[in-house]
Amino acid sequence: MTEPQKLTTADGIPIADNQNSLTAGPRGPVLMQDFHLMEKLAHFNRERIPERVVHAKGAAAFGTFTVTNDITRYSKAKLFSEIGKKTEVLLRFSTVGGEKGSADAERDPRGFAIKFYTEEGNWDITGNNTPIFFIRDPLKFPDFIHTQKRNPQTNCKDHNARWDFWSLSPESLHQVTILFSDRGIPKTYRHMDGFGSHTFSLINDQGDTLSESLRERVWCKFHFKTLQGHQTLTEQESAKLKGEDPDHATHDLFEAIAQGDYPKWRMCIQVMSEEQAAKHPDNPFDLTKVWKHSDYPLIEVGILELNRNPENYFAQVEQAAFSPSAVVPGVSFSPDKMLQARIMSYPDAQRYRLGGNYQQLPVNQPKCPVMHYQRDGFMALGNNGGSTPNYEPNSAESTPKQNPAYAEPPMHLGDVAADRYDHRQGNDDYTQAGNLYRLMTPEQQERLAQNIVGSLSQARQDIQMRQLCHFFRADVSYGRRVAEGLGISIDPSMLPAIAQPVSI
CATH class of the missing domain: 2.40.180.10 (Catalase core domain)
Structure with missing residues (x-):
């Protein structure tokens, strides 16, 4: 008897199961990685x-x-x-x-x-x-x-x-x-x-x-x-x-x-x-x-x-x-x-x-106001969002913002629940960046700061200040070098608090 041909994807990858989707447990839901x-x-x-x-x-x-x-x-x-x-x-x-x-x-x-x-x-x-x-x-x-x-x-x-x-x-x-x-x-x-x-x-x-x-x-x-x-x-x-x-x-x-x-x-x-x-x-x-x-x-x-x-x-x-x-x-x-x-x-x-x-x-077209950050593409009607940002989060006023009031309760699936989990909660986003900075020689640290200053100096001052907080949390020296390059004076009494490696 002739053996059946091997089923593959369009990339030639062999398929082990063409009857059942990949799911989180026997009752689903289906996983995007399928x-x-x-x-x-x-x-x-x-x-x-x-x-x-x-x-x-x-x-x-x-x-x-x-x-x-x-x-x-x-x-x-x-x-x-x-x-x-x-x-x-x-x-x-x-x-x-x-x-x-x-x-x-x-x-x-x-x-x-x-x-x-x-x-x-x-x-x-x-x-x-x-x-x-x-x-x-x-x-x-x-x-x-x-x-x-x-x-x-x-x-x-x-x-x-x-x-x-x-x-x-x-x-x-x-x-x-x-x-x-x-x-x-x-x-x-x-x-x-x-x-x-x-x-x-x-x-x-x-x-x-x-x-x-x-x-x-x-x-x-x-x-x-x-x-x-x-x-x-x-x-x-x-x-x-x-x-x-x-x-x-x-x-x-x-x-x-x-x-x-x-x-x-x-x-x-x-x-x-x-x-x-x-x-x-x-x-x-x-x-x-x-x-x-x-x-x-x-x-x-x-x-x-x-x-x-x-x-x-x-x-x-x-x-x-x-x-x-x-x-x-x-x-x-x-x-x-x-x-x-x-x-x-x-x-x-x-x-x-x-x-x-x-x-x-x-x-x-919905009968209610539509406010999003999708732009361009074929048949983009109207003013295509005008001059407003096409990204989020952003610092602009009067732009669309998420509203937690519309959040759904978690969908319980046995031992797990489908929900929108906050990926920043409990994460330290500063220590490893600080460790990398501290591995650099003083000359490398100075060039890093100057490269950042060359770009960040073109941004608004409120954005500069927000970003400086991140640099200080990673390493006080890191933040001080960038601040000095920007010509921004930082109150030394604030540095110990700013330097704490916590999420914001």
Whole structure:
């Protein structure tokens, strides 16, 4: 028997495991050092141009989301802050596997992607019309989608490929069962449910202080229940529509809204505490599984209504960019491996498809002020930040600054927690620099000081003074030499305190 060829990366590095991502523990999250995963996803995002790699065929409309029930006990997101509050939305429907010219009546999951234009930024939910998916590990995503596309030799759809993959991937059985059931072909986009599919987290804020104890995280799943009722197509009806009107669902959505028959969905959530998740019989972050409604009942949040058609398909639908990385304060992520990878993969796909400044396109532009340090690149609109600094931290006044009030509580992952740890806390950044200075001869020390003076003298005096503090903390002589070169007089009584090797 012929031995199989050795699987490698594009750099020729042998691959030991092409089934499982590198994760922090069995329930994730995925680690950035998994170069094989990153290469597969990044390359996958660049395999089609210019249409979307998946969800290429779609239709969309604008509308509003109206809060009908108070869930502030779970989330501090301002769009949920009061009953009756309205938020503008864009909802894009799609088939998953087909190209832009494919038929709407295919037996295929339907994309259900929502952009909420909130006062705290854009929040995207990039879900489907099913609560689950075919795979649970993102390392298999490019492979799976390849089976749904065209055979590399015949350029035709390949039933061998899809069933070969499914038969070798038992985790797909739940979604396959849905896909080939009566629910597999929705009659229209209006007559189907939508789901966030992944497990997300909601974060509340029970006080005005920054105390972590006042912030609580719960796990959450999002559901959008159609108020038009469920309608589906049989295989025979689907075949007839594909020949007679391949754009039937696109027509239906546009015409219904144009006639004032606005489609609506009831948005609900399921909520699971961290304690419940730890005791759950299976992994609550597994995208191939649901949470039982009997254990975690639906909680109504509001009504989503579509009431305005796009004016220009390319500008408002084709250029619309959705990513699960777009979350607002009060909504966040989970250890769901597929979600973790999509947080990277989706915006990467949009940068490839639309450019590095895709958020500046009108359909993607937030309704709230945007303040950051990103500059340049293709299609940098406006004044490109003007004369303000393009780096941070900086000393300029009235520039964007971080705000600890928006910090999330740590995400506990067994013996470790995902958090933003202060890399300066507990670190001595001065002793080794001082030791290096003390290894130099007096002549070398003098040349070092003069080289620094030649550059630092061109900076503002407030910057000079701040930097001198660092030199003195490393070594008093080091600081004195530079200060003398700058013509700055230092009070000798301050030197012992300044010289202490402590972080600032």
